[in-house]
Amino acid sequence: MDGVHRAGIPGVYGEVREAGRTWRGASGIADVTTGRPVTPDMRQRVGSVTKTFTAAAVMQQVEQGRIRLDAPIGGYLPHMVPGERGRKITVRMLLNHTSGISDYLFSAFPSLQGFPSLPDMSAQSLDDNRFRQFRPAELIEMGLAAPPVGEPGGPTGVYSNTNYLLLGQLLEQVTGTTAEEYITRNVIRRAGLRHSGFPSGPRIEGPHPRLYEGFFGLLDPPRDYSVYNMSWVGPSAALVSTMEDLNRFYGKLLDGGIVSRSSLAQMQRTLPVRALDGSTIEYGLGLHKVDLPGCGTFWGHDGSAWGAGTLSLTRADGKRQMSVTVNLARWNELDSSGTPQPHPIDDALSALHRQALCGTPNAVAESAAR
Numbered sequence: 001m002d003g004v005h006r007a008g009i010p011g012v013y014g015e016v017r018e019a020g021r022t023w024r025g026a027s028g029i030a031d032v033t034t035g036r037p038v039t040p041d042m043r044q045r046v047g048s049v050t051k052t053f054t055a056a057a058v059m060q061q062v063e064q065g066r067i068r069l070d071a072p073i074g075g076y077l078p079h080m081v082p083g084e085r086g087r088k089i090t091v092r093m094l095l096n097h098t099s100g101i102s103d104y105l106f107s108a109f110p111s112l113q114g115f116p117s118l119p120d121m122s123a124q125s126l127d128d129n130r131f132r133q134f135r136p137a138e139l140i141e142m143g144l145a146a147p148p149v150g151e152p153g154g155p156t157g158v159y160s161n162t163n164y165l166l167l168g169q170l171l172e173q174v175t176g177t178t179a180e181e182y183i184t185r186n187v188i189r190r191a192g193l194r195h196s197g198f199p200s201g202p203r204i205e206g207p208h209p210r211l212y213e214g215f216f217g218l219l220d221p222p223r224d225y226s227v228y229n230m231s232w233v234g235p236s237a238a239l240v241s242t243m244e245d246l247n248r249f250y251g252k253l254l255d256g257g258i259v260s261r262s263s264l265a266q267m268q269r270t271l272p273v274r275a276l277d278g279s280t281i282e283y284g285l286g287l288h289k290v291d292l293p294g295c296g297t298f299w300g301h302d303g304s305a306w307g308a309g310t311l312s313l314t315r316a317d318g319k320r321q322m323s324v325t326v327n328l329a330r331w332n333e334l335d336s337s338g339t340p341q342p343h344p345i346d347d348a349l350s351a352l353h354r355q356a357l358c359g360t361p362n363a364v365a366e367s368a369a370r
Contacts, residue, residue, distance in 0.1 A: 001027035007348035008331060011038035011209050014324030015243040016356045017251075024244070030209035030327065043195055043208045043240050044325045045230070046310040047303025050239035051164050055095055055286020056253060057183045058167055059263040066174040067091060069266065073099075076170050080140055088152040094167050095285040097157035097273045102146035104139045104162050105276075108232055116216070116338025123219055126306065131202060134231040136165050157273035157283060161236040168235035179235040191252045196241040202229045204240055209327040211307025216340060217333040225306035237303060243312075243323035250300055250314040251321060268299065277340070288313075295358040296320070304329055313357060322356040 004012045005028035013026035024040035061067040067076075073094060074086020081089060085101075093099040106113045109129065114120025143162030150158055168179035175182045180198040188196050195206070204226060212222035230238035241249075252258050259267070266285055273283035282289040290298045290313055298320075300313035312323040326349075332340035 001025050001352060004028075004326070004345065004348040004352055007344040009326045009328050009345055009348075010212060011327045012324065012352075013038045013040045013042060013243065014322065014356070015040060015247055017247055017321040018359065019319050032210070032212070038209050038327070039207065041195075041207070041242060041244065043204055043206045043242055044310060044327075045204065045211065045303075045305035045308045046239050046241045046246065046312075046325070047233075047237045047305040047308060048161075049241070049246060049301045049303035049310055049312055050233075050235065050237045052253070052286045052301045053183050053187050053239060053249070054164055054167055054171070054179065054235045055267060056187050056258050057171055057179065058091070058095065059259045059267065059285070060186055061171065061174055063260055063263055067170065069095075073166060073170065076173055077166065080137065080166065080169060081144065085144070085152070090153070091167075091170065092285070093152055094163040094170075096269075096271060096283055097159050097163055098150070098153055098271070099160070099163050100148040100150040100152050100154065100158070101160050101162045101166075102143050102149050103160040103276070104142035104146070104165075107142035107146060108134065108139060112215075116334050118216065118218055118334060121215075121218055123215065123223065126213070126215075126223075126225065129229070129232060130225070130227070131229050132232070133229060134234075136169055136234055139232065140165050140169070155271065156280075157271060159273055159275045159281075159283075161233060164236035165234060171235070180238075183235065187258060188249075190258055191245075191249045193241070193245040193249060196239060196245045196249075198235075198238055199230055199240055202227050208240075211305065212328045213307040213330065214328060215330050222307070222328060222331075228306055230305070233305075237305065243325060246310075246312040246323040247314070247321040250312055251318055254299060254314055254316070254318050292354070292357060295354075298357060311353065315357075320357060320359070322353065324352065324356065 011028035016023045026038045026040045030036045030038045069092045089099045109125040111122045111125035171179040210224045211226040214222040270282040270284045297316045298313040303310045310325040314321045
């Protein structure tokens with residue numbers, strides 16, 4: 001963690017569990033102005049880690065017979081996804097990002113539409129949206145209006161927040177309450193999480209770090225976006241949590257304490273999905289699969305919000321867990337083709353993750369050598 005801080009991250013903190021033992025640590029600062037230190041128990045915006053919570057909520061409704069995984073979404077939300085698309089796209093395709101529906105990000109943040117060309121972008125819409133209250137329907141409409149990124153049910157998915165906003169609307173349709181309220185009652189509380197929840201306003205309640213967004217060099221120095229209205233992501237990425245809570249949640253999920261074993265098996269059926277950064281990940285229904293040679297297979301999710309980055313992974317046998325978060329996002333600069341360039345932070349985080357997950361100095365040395 002000290003290495004990650006020295007490499008350029010203001011603050012990093014997290015928790016590692018192995019076979020009943022727990023380690024918590026932190027390095028660096030929560031506020032670059034005051035020098036206030038980060039601590040392991042701070043709350044954080046965990047971004048798309050939220051998707052696992054939403055997927056688990058959907059699977060609970062599948063178990064109760066209110067939702068069918070392979071039913072067309074148009075049958076549930078005909079006013080939102082009408083016509084042929086509504087007939088072709090299933091609930092499962094939304095969960096595993098094979099719907100072909102585009103992300104609404106660049107429509108909601110129009111000043112970023114020049115990405116990856118920095119001269120053609122500005123941070124204006126990030127500032128404009130700081131206190132804006134988005135309605136899920138308007139964001140979904142933006143995603144559906146954009147050109148499709150693939151055919152429904154294709155062999156490779158394309159990651160899209162629009163999919164999970166639709167799943168939030170589906171949950172509301174079948175439960176009669178908002179997705180956030182349902183997830184709070186039936187996922188967060190069932191898992192015994194004490195410091196997790198959806199924000200009721202733009203501020204994070206309780207001890208937390210300031211969140212510094214660099215957007216690939218567009219913001220220099222990085223700008224603090226810790227006060228932000230998260231209605232632009234809702235049940236897709238708005239959750240606030242602690243690293244202790246995330247380890248508890250994934251431990252319970254993989255042990256059959258949140259959804260049934262058969263539902264978990266469905267969630268762990270993966271296919272290749274192209275992530276927002278262009279990389280390919282193995283994705284199930286709200287779950288990433290990560291294979292580390294010599295270390296094992298891990299399940300979990302990563303997440304990013306403006307100024308925040310989180311990774312939570314649990315080994316398939318449940319005996320090794322890591323949740324780590326940082327308060328700086330998108331630190332890499334882009335080359336002329338828009339490719340993020342290597343940064344010392346990347347190597348430092350890779351070394352931290354590998355030691356935390358594999359627990360051996362040799363693994364760290366091998367990671368650094370790579």
